[in-house]
Amino acid sequence: MALQANQMKKWLLYAVLIFISMAMVLPLLIMIFTALKGDAEFSSGVNTFFPKEWKFTNFILALQATNWAVYFKNSLIVTAITVAGSLFFNTLSGYAFARLSFKGRDLIFIALLLGLMVPAQVTIIPQFMIMKSIPLFGGNDIWGNGGNGWLDTYAALIIPELSGAFGIFFARQFYLSFPKELDDAAGIDGCGVLARYFKIYLPMSGPVIASLGILKTVAVWNDFFHPLVFTTKEAMRTVQLGLSVFQGQFSVAYNLQMAATLVVSLPLIIMFFVFQKYFVQSMLSSSVKG
């Protein structure tokens, strides 16, 4: 009897879990199947879950409808440089804060952490003005007047994101857990401060790089706010900005809209399935902060 009750409980649990997962995934399934529907299916007034004819050419049509190649190129460049650059600068600083002693270290560290408290939207207006007046760029004179500075350039989307209080904090915590003897031994072998970072700390930073890399990739690829404010030229559009403009241009081509949405989300979805374990880890690493 007890065994049977347990079995019942288990089936009930599965039923509830399947129901919840379906409810969560249903919008995505509808998005995918809508992307595959033919145009005629939207005028018929009947709405089926599966497409009546599976039109895989919709993806090609959606991609040809506007300059997606440019938007993808922009997003790839910005994401790749930002992720690589921020990982390098954050681990380098994290190592310095964890292992070197220098005047003002703790004070600078705390000042950096306070930056975590400031929402990006609070500083966006002065940030925009600073971008516009970077001297000697975009037609600006040496005082930063006359041109557009870094607006409409990759620099505006990359440079501010290279620093990251959370990244430094996380790298520092990780390096603090390394045994001090490691440094002493390396010191005896004549290994300098920088050599220790490149030869010992950086090669052992796998978990930090995986977690921070994933968090940063997701944040930069999905960012909409900064490209919206810092760029106006079509040639500088990222995929998220492109997607929102696409929606306006093809407001009734629902199948193409859904196809574009899927294509823009696909890189991260694939990454998620390939590195699921690391994704979960990276989400957890963000809770170190609490």
Place this chain on the structure above:
Amino acid sequence: MRKLYHTSLPYLMIFPNVFIYVVFILLPLVWVCYLSLTDYNVLSPGKWVGLENYTMMLADDIYLKAVRNTIFYWVGTTLPTMFLGLLIAVLLNSKIRGLAVFRAAVYLPGIMSSIAVALTWLWLLNPTQGPINHFLDWIGLPSLDWLQNMKAALPAVTVVGTWMGVGFAMIIYLSGLQGIPDHLYEAASIDGAAGVRKFVSITIPMLKPVTFFLFVTVTIRSFQVFDLVYVLTGGGPVNSTTTIVNEVFKAGFQEYRMGYASSLAISLLLITMLITLINYKFGSKQDA
């Protein structure tokens, strides 16, 4: 020379980070405070106006509406997100097969951009052809123009925000649950405690730090809501879904009233800080 190299090396190593931090966070933070006290509007150099922007802001019905909407979105997303996240985590924490599949299904919406999520829901909520209205039609309920309806638009946006956030809460809660040592439950079983009792007297208290962390994180995120609103409703109909950040964007980058927009931005900072401080006060009190 060598000594100079050694004393300056650490500073050189942190320089890129610190420099970018100073130029793009610290300086803008000071600057936005200053701007909020001027009437700077791009065309003319700003003139000092004291607290005028703030008095204007507090008398502005649309701003007050935006604050109310943001608070509605905060409460409407934070509580369901955390409750559902905990519920799913508890269900997943029972040594079942296929954990990774269920976890992936629940988490998937969380890795999509808010723009992709908004486009998906624009279609789902489409007034004439969308699947949701079709379904309501099918079961005999009246359909609704969700995002153009003064009463329905903000709740709809809130549901979308919740759908996006549940996966994150679930993952954090799941790891919290896995961190609770088994012997606590075993001891309780020996004392004859049943499932619900164990949940109330062991699970909930042990999850307090996780709950606290999640509450702070989800709260801060929800106060920054912008992308979803921008695509789903643009703040309408008649400002019924506008949020604080939406008003900052509108005033700053569409009307170019950057001084006024700065005061709105400061209000966002103050509200976020206030809520965080209150959270910490309660959080640390309960820990002690």
